């Protein structure tokens with residue numbers, strides 16, 4: 001409970017936004033109200049309504065720059081950070097990522113299209129997925145986008161396409177390195193139970209298979225070991241394992257020039273979270289790859305990493321308006337907001353924790369109450385906070401939930417036919433819309449009533 005009183009008073013680290021709960025431009029105005037990038041949250045809700053997603057441009061850019069700067073320091077001249085667009089995909093995000101010189105990874109034609117529309121250069125995009133459609137693979141090949149082969153089915157289809165077009169295709173493969181991560185501990189297992197990638201024990205076989213194709217050229221390896229990871233050891237181990245796999249591939253004549261170590265760095269959602277900085281994470285993985293290559297007398301490959309959450313999560317906040325209260329004496333007081341599991345499915349899906357405060361008086365530590373914050377969906381489990389301490393509040397007050405930039409908008413739904421919120425970008429006291437709010441009418445767009453039902457009515 002204490003955390004909800006104190007997190008706003010902590011010193012903000014602008015260089016590694018993932019270490020803060022709040023966006024780096026968070027401040028309080030003379031009336032004690034919350035501002036992000038100098039913009040009044042109350043003013044934004046008046047103009048754009050609620051619920052409202054807000055993204056802070058400076059926090060986003062600082063995160064991108066932290067990855068670039070650290071890679072330049074620990075792995076000079078041979079790296080490419082790429083943003084995992086599943087965390088938050090939009091034409092705006094693609095454009096910002098591209099303007100910072102990062103690449104982008106995508107897992108569907110929709111994400112690929114969004115990246116291209118946002119101006120990410122084709123050669124900086126990689127295409128993932130454990131069940132790519134024929135159409136998606138063809139789209140990637142047609143647009144010269146690097147495909148990360150996840151399984152034999154991908155391989156067969158790429159071989160077929162390369163034979164039809166009669167030209168070489170460079171590919172990367174994804175494998176499971178046998179490192180299983182949990183947030184606060186990790187274990188190494190012989191084989192990793194995952195739907196993604198080739199088992200490490202199958203790689204010799206695979207390398208032989210690729211060697212026998214006419215046009216497939218294996219140029220890179222990919223592994224991603226998990227998300228919201230606070231420990232550094234798993235990525236240290238990953239670097240060593242990947243270099244060993246380069247050596248194995250060499251035996252089959254493959255010259256691996258790229259290592260993509262995935263994403264996974266955690267962020268601070270609550271006071272209990274203490275993730276490493278972006279600099280520490282990059283230092284760990286870079287040093288591990290450099291040392292292992294030196295040990296085995298290998299040239300350094302291009303090092304790619306795929307952060308998602310640690311680029312965009314802390315930049316994002318969600319604002320809700322409080323509606324109904326229900327007090328159950330001796331048990332709890334439910335406070336319902338105008339959004340919930342459709343704009344943020346993480347609490348109901350993963351029991352994820354967040355930090356939140358009232359917009360009008362975030363620092364008020366007097367007259368505080370415990371609340372359960374419920375969403376508006378017709379689902380008992382639609383609860384954003386099981387128990388949170390806030391200053392006394394009433395219907396119509398605004399609540400700000402922090403750390404919602406990643407895996408909220410991108411995982412949102414229209415459950416109960418609730419339209420998705422707008423997203424606003426804030427920077428230097430200015431606010432711009434980057435995704436429009438849906439309307440109930442928008443949700444009817446794809447419904448079709450067969451003629452005989454129209455006649456019937």
Ligand SMILES: Cc1ncc(COP(=O)(O)O)c(C=O)c1O
Pocket residue numbers: 084087105128224226227228262263264265306307308309310
């Ligand atoms: C293949 C791949 N790369 C990158 C990421 C990004 O991970 P994170 O958001 O934890 O940085 C994910 C997310 O799970 C992933 O599946």
